[in-house]
Amino acid sequence: MGGGVCSFVGGGMSVALQLNDVTLGYERHPAVHHLTGSIARGELLAICGPNGAGKSTLLKALSGALEPLGGQLAWQDCTARDIAFLPQMVEIDRSFPITVFDMVAMGDWQRSGLFGSIGRRAKQATFDAIARVGLTGLEDRLIGTLSGGQMQRMLFARLVMQDAAILLLDEPFTALDANTTEDLLDLIAQWHQQGRTVIAVLHDFDLVRQHFPRTLLLARECVAWGDTQETLSALNLAQARHMVEAFDRDAMICARVA
Amino acid sequence: MYDLFLAPFVEFDFMRRALVGTLALALSGAPIGVFLILRRMSLTGDAMAHAILPGAAIGYLFAGLSLGAMTAGGLIAGFVVALASGAVARFTALREDASLAAFYLISLALGVTIVSLRGSNVDLLHVLFGSVLALDDATFVLLAIIASLTLIGLAALYRPLVMETIDPSFLNSVRPHAGGVAQVLFLALVVLNLVGGFHALGTLLAVGLMMLPAASARLWARDMTAMLGLSVLFALLASYLGLVASYQTGVPTGPMIILAAGALYFISLVFGRSSGLMRLWRREQHLEG
Structure with a gap:
């Protein structure tokens, strides 16, 4: 199975992202190996897998910050501006003296740029975004005084401001309490309804089973990719654990290079 | 009071020149210092100041105490060291601070050697500690140009620099490479200000008028805007007080200006509203919510 075709979007749905035999890594050591598949527009996808499985690396590559070592990775009909990461x-840097309002307003960058003023509409949008994540009243607080949960809510508010068609979230719920997680999941569900493509790296299998229709199970190679309930089977999870433990430090040049 | 604070400037042309020159330096140097501090590059400024010396010294070797030659030499040396240490940090195991330290120590030794090859000790002192009381028209224009360029440059770089400092990956995701470009342009402004400062305060002290007011401002200000304003205010105040003190006591001016900035720093350290030491002692009652 490893390295083979894992997922293809069914007929009738438009493809947002096409991965063709993608290998990602640092200094020639692959972190993600021979990944092939596609993601549909408007999909709500979870990426799961053990530590060191290459989940964050894959997300980084999807955001455009990391060039693949091999293969092709292509977003269809979209530019870097449409992706929020x-x-x-x-x-x-939480010690930087900046307020919650200013931090959230950063999300307006694509419209305001270097010099553009944050006009009345952007200001209102910033207040609305802050309200949407339940931080109203904390606009003038410095970011260094926020709790972990408030910090993550603020970053979600900035995502709201970015108003992007594609959202990439790297472990968005780590170290958050149930209440905060629930509020942010609600926001993700709203994005999904609005037709945005949401891709999140997650560790909590129960949460994924409840809220994410599709899952990619990654262990440096694709273990399974498709419907969440089938992907997260006991067999697949056991295989994922086994594959990462077998990681070879003194790897030879990959014989599967096309 | 008049004799103490105003008379020196009313009576002597060179004092008025020194005042205007240092005010220009203060106006552009202090905001640079604020960014250096917030970007955790305080020592980078110091290292760059030393790195400029051999360039200025080579200019001196060829043309004597010539403004153009020493400025050009200083600028070139500053950029070379900034880029070289950046490259070393990128391609070897050395971190940026270690590589900067290596470069500036070599530069300093090289610079002192070159100056002593040809000049007298007086010239060496001029290069190391500046000559704020002997600013000619050309130096004046140079300082004014540097101040203007810096303020325009910082305005243009403000958002990317702030964003790159707080959250580099966010800036990289909305505008790839903007962070790197902002960093290089910012370093160019740092070098420019150090070269300007070096004519007035010397290579070793030029960085003082950047860092001390900015560090003082951090102790009072709660946000970035206030910090920028306060740092400029402190730098202007230190320049003025330093000149007055130097005139009244006959002590060299460059060190006196930096000492004045140092005095403001110690006052801020104790009384600073935002994070001074008094705050610990007062132990304000906490609020209800």
Whole structure:
């Protein structure tokens, strides 16, 4: 199965993303190996797998920040501007003196750019986005004073501001309580209804089974990709664990290079 | 009071020149310092200041104490070290701070050697500590150009720089490469200001008028806007007070200006409203919610 064709979008749905034998990695060591498949426009997809399975690497490549080592990865009818990417929380400098409002307003970049003023409409949109994630009243707080949950809500508000057709979320619910997770899942469901394509890296299988119709189970190679209930079978999960543990540090040049 | 604070500037042309020159430096250097601090590049500014020395010294070797030659030499040396240390950090195991430290130590030794090859100790002192009381028209114009370029440049770079500092991956996702471009242009502005500062305050002290007011402002200000405004205010105040103190006591001017900025820094350290030490001692009652 590994490296083979895992998923193709059924007839009648338009393809948003086509992956053709994609290999991703750093310094020639592949983190994701020979991945082929496609993602439909408006799909709500979870990417699951053990630590080191290449989930974040795949998301990075989907966002355009990482060039594939091999194969083709092509978004259909969309540019980098249509993609909003939420990386893991650790990369944000929380000591920087900036308010919640300004941070959320950053999401307006594609319209306001270098010099454009944040006009009345963008201002209202910022307040609305902050309200949508339940942070009303905290607009003037510095980001360093926010709790972990409030921080993630703020970043979701910025995603709302970006108003992108495709949303990539890297472990968006890690270390969040049930209440916050529920609110943010509600927002994701709304995005799904609006026809946006949402792709999220997640660890909580129960949450994925409840809220995500489709799943890609990754263990450096595609283990299974398709309907969530079938993909997350006990057999597939066991295989995923086994495949990552077998990772070879002194790997030879891959014989499967086309 | 008049004799103390105004008379020196009313009576002496060179004092008025020194004041205007340092005010220009303060106006552009302080906001640069704010960005250096927030981007955790405080020591980068220091290293770059040293790195400029051999370039200026080579200019001096060829043309004596010539403004054009020393400025060009300083700019070239500054850019070379900035780019080279960036490249070393990127392609080897050394981090940017280690590679900068290596480059600036070599530069400093090289610079002092070159100056002493030809010049007297007086010239060396001029290069190391500047000559704020002997600013000629050409230096004036140079400082004014640098200040204008810096303010325009910082306005253009403001959003990408702030975004790249807080959340580099976000900026990279909405505008790939903008972060790298902003970083290079920002370093260019840093070099430009250090070269300007070096004519007035010398290579070693030029960075003081950038960092000290910015660090002081961080202790008072809650947000970025206030920090920028306060840093400029502190830098202007330090320039003025330093000039007055130097005139009244006969102590060299460059060090006196930096000492004035240092005094403001210590005051801020204790009384700074946002994060000064007094805050710990006062132990304000917490609010209800």
